[in-house]
Amino acid sequence: MDVAALSPVDWLALIQHELLLFASLFFILGALDELAIDGLYALGRVRGRLRTALISRGEVEGRELAGPVAVIVAAWREDDVIGATMRHLLAAWPQQGLRLYVGCYANDPATIAAASRAASGHARARIVIHADHGPTTKADCMNRLYRAIEEDEQREGISFRMVVIHDAEDMVDPAALPLFDAGLARAELMQLPVVPMPQTRSRWVAGHYLDEFAESHAKAMVVRDWLGTGFPSAGVGCAIARGRLAKLDAQSMGQGPFDAASLTEDYELGLKVAEAGGKTAFLRVRGDDGALVATRAYFPHRLESAIRQKSRWVCGIALQGWDRLGWTGNLLDGWMRLRDRRGPLAALVLFTAYLLLMISGALIVLQQLGLARPVPLTPLTETLLIANAFSLAWRAAWRCAFTAREYGMAEGIRAILRIPLSNIIAIMAGRRAVSQYVASLHGGRVRWEKTDHHGHPSIGQRAVA
Template sequence: MLGAAFTPLDWLAVVHRELLLFSCLFFALGSLDEFAIDVLYLVGRLSGRIRTPVIDRQAVEGRDLSGPVAVIVPAWREEEVIGATMRHLLAAWPQKQVRLYVGCYANDPATIEAAARAARGRARARIVIHSGPGPTTKADCMNRVYRAIEEDERREDVRFRMVVIHDAEDMVDPAALPLFDAAIAKAELLQIPVLPSPQAPSRWVSGHYMDEFAEAHAKAMVVRNWLGAGIPSAGVGCAIARDRLAILDTRSGWRGPFDADSLTEDYELGLRVAEAGAKVAFLRVRGDDGRLVATRAFFPRRLETAVRQKTRWVCGIALQGWDRMGWSGGVIDGWMRLRDRRGPMAALVLFAAYLLLVLSAVLLVAQQLGLARSLALTPLIGTLLVANAISLVWRSAFRGIFTAREYGLEEGIRAVLRIPLGNFIAILAGRRAVVQYVASLRGTMLTWDKTEHRGHPSLVPGAPA
């Protein structure tokens, strides 16, 4: 029996073994979940049901559109990047049917001034001023821009065919808009991949975004699209039919088509459109030059800003989203929502795993000194350890391959080395998200905790047009 004969270090060994069982079990469940996606992806690729079409960029870029298009860019304290974003967007999409709406706040004169400079002499650009003090939420800013779009439609007797959503730091792809224009006739919400741009000063923190998006938007999202599940919008590189926005505006009960009370209105937008019975689609296409048609942007360089950004994602999708959207839909949609909402649990399991590394080192030293006894592993734990080790190699290989496909072999190798850093960021973001969510339950208002942007990909020498 366990009793007084056990020293504190012996009890630590017991805790270590129980923690090991907990971590191994949940790692195994997560591995099975990812393995199912991997198998579906491989089946889809081998059968030809999942493929990446190749387009002639020269024939597509700059092509006339079927109708007028409004592009929404909400901005709060984006004076360092908004000008470059506007200039690049209007140059990449020269079609006369395009009108750019930039949403600013009255108490953010620096962003207004930068946007106004970029809009000078460009008739296709509009600056929309939110009268309320910022920041509110991104959705609230976009609702104000939507009202401006409605006003222009009434005044000019026009009707936009679709609305494209982007962030203030995005570098758009010249081929994206013509692709949206062709596909919007078959689906009411479209999403293209996001491709974080490499940043030499931050190969590790910003680089881990490259790894995650390279895999998620080449595998998980295309599988989701193939299975017919709801496609969450990424909030950038997203097009939605104008009529669908009008329906959301009239039926939602919100202060516009976007829910201003949500931290992740972009994620919810795609799922709500799918819930309404409308078709949504993920478009993954390559140009004949080998480049993916995608939205490129710089992601956070510093650990603190990366944690803040991912906190918003975890809190909005995993915690707030559970309350707001529930588990409607079929089995496939339920599975995908469960995957979307695993952030807090994944953070807990990762924390337990890294704590195990520390405890293992302490116990190893104690056992060598004869201060603690060694507890034998159960057959279940031994089996789970082997399975998880195999899964780790498998997962690392997939991560490296997908990253190397978009960024080259060197970054593919770095992708494997960046996995522990990505896990550490996930742990910190998960903890912060839970604290933030609990505070919101106590009445604290959630606001737009936006990421600071210090540069734009189009300003880097050699950046793609």
């Protein structure tokens, strides 16, 4: 090929061909990866190993605990939601063995005031003020709460059996705490599913979380638990044995069981427990009312907030996680970590695919105007395109099915329509995460960015201030 003789249109066709091969090959690799999870999930279902357990809520809810339990909630500028969270939690979990610790900062008087009002009259609630000015990281605030737990144990002569981790916007399930209490006999770390709540004001941005969590916490996490590989904690609806936290604290030389330098301490927590030989369990249970025992919450409804949140996840899991956790474990563990860390590559491949769509559209227009010749496809390219088309339809069907099961068929149909938006958010979050990470390699500091919350499921949606 005489490169010098190529016209601009020929160059465009050449670029289209190369992008087509790149995107198609990586999409096929991703499809095979997901197909393997699909196959394992189907096998587990057929063999009866992945069935969702059923409980009688009347027999479980309110059941007394085998010993004291601490619930920790880190709160920075959460005055809009922390009061509703505390009131709902204390009402849903009336057990006297529970004690709620809410971590606030001295330079955040609004959150302190809201938390104090909610704690008023409740001997089971304690407000802990962080000596450092916020925001630090969620892990740093939880370390302060851990020290408060230690202080209470020493002063009162008590010993907590486990610590339950929640965020300031969570709506807990009444059956969750008794399930954790019973599950502690067989696992040191337990994770409940997370169920994002639909928001009529944000069917698309907030809605795409419905689709992702419905599939991930009904399939991928369940398969990981079945295979016995380490799975990441979600940072909410997570219970960990008190003794395991003490061991993690000792390993850190007294710096605290949660790594304050990590953007995704929740992700690392689950893997660290598994690496140390601790048993983990993903608890997927339904009540006799049909509702999943899970943590429910509103997720970001603005595009900017969703991108910021997901860029923190990508940077912490895919980039920091590679540095901090490496590739220890067996082949199955390596496979799961590879899946966890594919965010930046997935963003690049998705960006390539959308760029390819724009170039292909431009070439079609030029062909209609007689300014370009149709470019024949090779048998390999045709095969890749057909395989990718089937893969896209397959993935859309799975997403629709899982979303429809939790939220109804209307949301299941929307799940298919939300796929392009999910991809765009992934692209923008991936680009932002890589930029932050590269800056950190040149002496910069990866900044922890919290997600803003302006509504709570227990009180309905509120207007954004």
